[in-house]
Amino acid sequence: MDPSRRHEKVPMPNEVRSACLGPDGAVVHVTRCMQMISGRWKLQILFRLYADEVLRSSQLLRDIQGVSQKMLTQHLRELEEDRLIDRSDFGKQPPRVEYRLNDRGRALMPVLLAARQFAEDHEA
Amino acid sequence: MDPSRRHEKVPMPNEVRSACLGPDGAVVHVTRCMQMISGRWKLQILFRLYADEVLRSSQLLRDIQGVSQKMLTQHLRELEEDRLIDRSDFGKQPPRVEYRLNDRGRALMPVLLAARQFAEDHEA
DNA sequence: CCGTATCCCAATAGATACTG
DNA sequence: CAGTATCTATTGGGATACGG
Numbered sequence: 632m633d634p635s636r637r638h639e640k641v642p643m644p645n646e647v648r649s650a651c652l653g654p655d656g657a658v659v660h661v662t663r664c665m666q667m668i669s670g671r672w673k674l675q676i677l678f679r680l681y682a683d684e685v686l687r688s689s690q691l692l693r694d695i696q697g698v699s700q701k702m703l704t705q706h707l708r709e710l711e712e713d714r715l716i717d718r719s720d721f722g723k724q725p726p727r728v729e730y731r732l733n734d735r736g737r738a739l740m741p742v743l744l745a746a747r748q749f750a751e752d753h754e755a
Numbered sequence: 756m757d758p759s760r761r762h763e764k765v766p767m768p769n770e771v772r773s774a775c776l777g778p779d780g781a782v783v784h785v786t787r788c789m790q791m792i793s794g795r796w797k798l799q800i801l802f803r804l805y806a807d808e809v810l811r812s813s814q815l816l817r818d819i820q821g822v823s824q825k826m827l828t829q830h831l832r833e834l835e836e837d838r839l840i841d842r843s844d845f846g847k848q849p850p851r852v853e854y855r856l857n858d859r860g861r862a863l864m865p866v867l868l869a870a871r872q873f874a875e876d877h878e879a
Numbered sequence: 880c881c882g883t884a885t886c887c888c889a890a891t892a893g894a895t896a897c898t899g
Numbered sequence: 900c901a902g903t904a905t906c907t908a909t910t911g912g913g914a915t916a917c918g919g
Contacts, residue, residue: 658798660874661867665789671912674782689880699913704882723919726880735877742873743785745866750784753859795892813900823893828902847899850900 664742667713670706672698674743677732680716681740685731715739788866791837794830796822798867801856804840805864809855839863 668674675695680686686694692703707730710716715736721727732740792798799819804810810818816827831854834840839860845851856864 657802657867657871660871661798664870664874665792668785668789669793669911674785678781687880688882692881699915700882701884701914702912705912708882720881723880726882726919728881738877739873742866742869743781745869746788747781747784749863749866750788753862793891811900812902816901823895824902825894825904826892829892844901847900850899850902852901 664739667710667715667739668743670709672702672706673710676703676706676710676730677715677736677739677743680730680732680736685729688728688730691730710736788863791834791839791863792867794833796826796830797834800827800830800834800854801839801860801863801867804854804856804860809853812852812854815854834860 668677672695675698676691679691679694688703688707691707692698692700695703707716707718711718714733716730717733719729719731721729792801796819799822800815803815803818812827812831815831816822816824819827831840831842835842838857840854841857843853843855845853
């Protein structure tokens with residue numbers, strides 16, 4: 632797939648988008664936020680980087696039970712495009728790539744922790 | 756569809772679920788929270804109920820640009836099953852049903868507002 | 880080690896028509 | 900007015916194989 636087009640997710644038609652812009656545009660903003668963390672493995676990636684500061688993709692592949700390399704790479708790319716994480720590529724032989732949360736990514740964590748708190752408080 | 760089965764969403768296999776329960780289980784909780792608000796019209800419904808206190812389904816149908824009655828009803832049902840909103844049915848002729856946020860639903864709003872704030876602060 | 884391409888399936892959403 | 904049923908379209912995720 633053409634990487635430059637991948638993020639042209641248009642899950643919300645324009646008529647709807649304008650409708651959201653009513654009083655405050657809350658819906659569009661929350662939706663954008665949710666899009667960034669939507670994807671089966673994204674939360675795992677984010678929380679692991681939050682805990683471990685910096686990780687290689689091979690480590691993530693090992694640590695995240697059940698993820699395939701394809702999906703891992705795909706989600707890492709999307710997180711990168713949404714500028715939540717940084718990617719460092721250290722040349723070839725041996726290939727070595729590191730990922731870490733950047734400022735924007737760290738700024739997102741309080742939101743996730745608030746969501747966590749809500750779900751924890753309202754279990755059952 | 757059998758309504759009692761609809762919410763048996765199992766988007767996360769058991770192996771993965773256990774993996775999430777590592778240090779703190781943050782991922783599972785955040786995921787549960789996201790599931791509650793996942794659905795194309797749910798945020799619109801929640802924010803409108805947050806603003807207007809109580810609304811009839813016909814009002815929501817008019818106000819939410821582009822939603823069909825089927826999807827509206829479906830999402831209202833799911834929000835009800837997740838106990839974020841209350842539904843009051845006032846007999847027949849004329850049919851009249853009202854929806855409103857309950858305590859649990861109101862407790863969710865700070866999370867959404869935090870998400871909104873994040874997206875707003877990090878636009879572009 | 881890291882990433883990509885292709886093909887497939889299941890889940891979600893939408894269109895439409897119908898009932899009390 | 901409120902809700903349901905049926906069918907179809909889209910999309911996100913997974914399996915697998917291949918390339919630098």
